[in-house]
Amino acid sequence: MGESVDRDRTDRARAPRIVDVACLADVSKATAARALSGSDLVTEATRLKVLQAAESLNYRMNGLARAMSAGRSRTIGLVIADISNSFFDRATRAIIDTAARHDYQVLVINTDDDLRAEVQAVRVLSEKRVDGIIVVPSSPDTFDHLFVGGKPVSPLVLLDRRMPNVPVGTVTTDDYSSAVEAVRLFASRGHSRMGMLVNSADSHEASANGANGAVSTIHDRVSGFTKGLKEYGLPFEPAWIGYTPHVHDDAVRAAKQILSLDPRPTAILTTNADAALAVIDACNEMHLAIGEEVSLISFDDSPWARVFRPAITVVDRPVYELGEAAVKALLVQIDSGDMHARSVEMQNHLIDRESVRYIGPPIAPSLFPSR
Amino acid sequence: MGESVDRDRTDRARAPRIVDVACLADVSKATAARALSGSDLVTEATRLKVLQAAESLNYRMNGLARAMSAGRSRTIGLVIADISNSFFDRATRAIIDTAARHDYQVLVINTDDDLRAEVQAVRVLSEKRVDGIIVVPSSPDTFDHLFVGGKPVSPLVLLDRRMPNVPVGTVTTDDYSSAVEAVRLFASRGHSRMGMLVNSADSHEASANGANGAVSTIHDRVSGFTKGLKEYGLPFEPAWIGYTPHVHDDAVRAAKQILSLDPRPTAILTTNADAALAVIDACNEMHLAIGEEVSLISFDDSPWARVFRPAITVVDRPVYELGEAAVKALLVQIDSGDMHARSVEMQNHLIDRESVRYIGPPIAPSLFPSR
DNA sequence: CTGAAAGCGCTAACAC
């Protein structure tokens, strides 16, 4: 059907513009534009003519031009710490899906938890004129790059990690309480020697100041953990809490170190699935049985955790909902222009599977918490 | 420093444009533009003036405008089947990182292996005028949406899955050979009854025509498997190969079905980590020990696979390299304008861990392959 | 080396 003619049009010629469509449909640019963007200021008849013309020309709207004059790109930016981490990965998917549902696409940039990369990412995104940005901040107290002239670079929401004193909407989970809850579960099964393996990008800094200066998730989990200990009058044993970067072998080493202590902790809380894997691996090497000699609770559920034997008890976080909420919060800012910092904190869910063993009567909460 | 003045400029006024910078630096728009984009047709002195002016105004280049007039957006599109799958997730990260290294950002769209979504995604991306697109095609033989007027919508490369007869550069791995190799490993340990669990989006279609109509990865793995069987003169037993959608419980059911057969296969090959997890879960429920009653090989390595006991033997695929290669191939097309279909096929690596048990003397390759 | 002016393709007043 019209092979050669079509070829001449589409092969060598530049992409058809709206004037071409208008021309073919025998109307003005404006009318064509209106018809194409579904304005109701056009007759059904002309709309049809235009649509057909567009179709036959294989017309694709030039989104750049549209964004430029409309002042909206229908694109949002996501600045994430590490997509290949199963938590952020699922959050990313939630964000992309939710955005798509609202006709937005997502420009994703990975920072590897590197502040410099984050600064760069925010700059690039704002230059690309995204309509809003979701960021997983890699530092709890550096925020210059998020503001320009005292206002956020663009509609902005923080994901997963809070930045104290920064007036920006934030979507997080209540990890502090979950850590306390984990300790309670351990205590209720008679555990009194609890360790913790903390997996974080800046393990140096974190270990140096005991989770001060760490991102809020780490901070919350560690302080929830120590709070829990206090609740039961259990001593806080610094050596039982290990910090490690995101490298399996290092994490295993840290885990082994904790498990080599004498007396050895009977229960370990880990800050994510990778850390849990490290504990398991360490136990393998040391011939300690998970759920027997070593009880385990991990933040973040993952597919393998429930298949593993014993199935791993986890703090399941509402990842998808978190991503969804972030997008929605962002869209509200975009649509309303109101950038007020409305934050939401979602609840986690402790899934008690098989990795926390009963080793004796429950420890009683202390009326005189230690320290 | 100049608080109130700065405020007046940045608070209520629109974002500074290049003329503002030019003005402040006391040069023309053209010169400012040149200075800002690092052209060498400007004195060091003026460049400095301009840069300082830009700095003091908090100037951010309007990327849309630039892209529009330059005809390049420095953005590429990624149309992926399912980011929350650990393979695609790592590929995505590789793509984003590699692109970033070349100053490109990535617009990611998820299709969930749905063709309609894929068509839509490609359209949106081409409208957004990305400089190129990487797609994981959800169907091996539908490609209209990738072409317009006989030419690719944009520079284009296919990732992970081939489309026979479609002249587009493709980056894949040699899964056919790997499947054969898996069979050989089983056979070398005395296994003669081998099953396979195939996890795919369109399990209906796939099971209906025995992996015809399935995406190339599935097709290759299944035909490599049967080829391997033939090599050893082993009978192809249709009931030993199960197809299942990406839902854990369904997959477990399919696995149990295979493992309930009499005689039961002693070895299972799975097409991905999730399917492997399903087999493991099925074995848990049926009280069969992996690496004892049931040997297992899975496509795709994953963090848990090496920690699991017995450690799972896997076909490790060069995910990161794959994503990297896709971006590089795309950039070549973008930079050269030469859209010739140069494809690359990378080699997988079978990692022999502990899940394939020796159960008897090696089966000998047959001189008279069955069928 | 620098400046003036013509687009890039679309939207949005503002007329008719």
Added chain:
DNA sequence: GTGTTAGCGCTTTCAG
């Protein structure tokens, strides 16, 4: 309802 026109902010000849 439809057409005219003036930008959106940048790049890029083409002069000087």
